[in-house]
Amino acid sequence: MRVISGERKGTRLKAVPGTATRPTTDKVKESLFNIIGPYFSGGKALDLYAGSGGLGIEALSRGCDEAIFVDRQPKAVQTIQENLQTTHYEEQGKVYRQDAKAVLEQLKLKQESFKLIFMDPPYHAEEHVAFLQLIDESDMLIDIGVIVCEHGSDVTLPERVGRFERIKEQRYSDVITISFYEYASIEE
Template identity: 50%
Template sequence: MRIISGDKKGLTLKSVPGNTTRPTSDKVKESIFNMIGPYFQGGVMLDLYAGSGAMGIESLSRGMDQAVFVDRDKKAIETIHLNLKIAKLESKGEVFRTDAQRALKAIHRKERKFDLIFLDPPYAKQQLKQEISFIDEHDLLVDGGVIVLEHTSKLSLSDHGTSYSLDREESYGDTTVTILTNRPKEEL
């Protein structure tokens, strides 16, 4: 697993030991960043099911100012810390060991907002519609902000039930990437 582009291009990252996480393939990662970037002029991103932290670190490498990493797995949290250290990005990352729902509630209480939110939960435990509804209802995404959802191709998010625009949906075998954008209210 490597960083594909940006300041840290080519840097190899560690995977989470064992088989508790499903890393995003380099092909899918490259496609995602081509759809949403490929580079950023600052901003804050949230990686809600961070695993190794590769998506957040890729975002930092491509210009995000700060990344918040959330995962409930102890090995994943250790791997994120290690990968931030390898990339010399410790000062740009906040790492929390908790589940997604608790993290979203804590973020709401702290009144934080994000420019980019990446959601890639385990396919068997996906609650994406509820999570994006919470993000929308509690205004956790800035105007113009983007949510990237990586999910099983069996799940359709065309009727996601939020005010966000569905900008793109691409399938890669059993994986689908859906891009939602928080359009400024005056554009709607």
């Protein structure tokens, strides 16, 4: 695993030890960033179920100002912190060792907003729709923001959730599909 592009291009990232997490492959990571925009001028990223932190770190390398990483697994939190040190993003990265829903509730109270939100829950715990609804109700995504949902290929997420519409769905294998959401351009 490595940083694909940007100011930390080529930096190797550690994977979380064990089999409790499944990192997004470099090929999938590169493809999804080509879809959402290869580079960013500022903004914040939220990496839910962050695992090794690869997606949030990639966003930082490509120009996001800050990233919040959320994972409740101690080994994942330690790996994220090590990867932030390796990439010299300790100041731009904030790591929460908590349940993703609890962090979303905290961010809602703080009225935080993000340009990029990555959701990659364990495939057996499909929480995408509930999280999309909470993000919508909280105005947590900025107007030009994108939500990236990695899910099992056997799961079809709705075309619309609240004010969000799925703008693209990309299947990468029999196991992995990524759905991209942004605010609907025309309210119905």
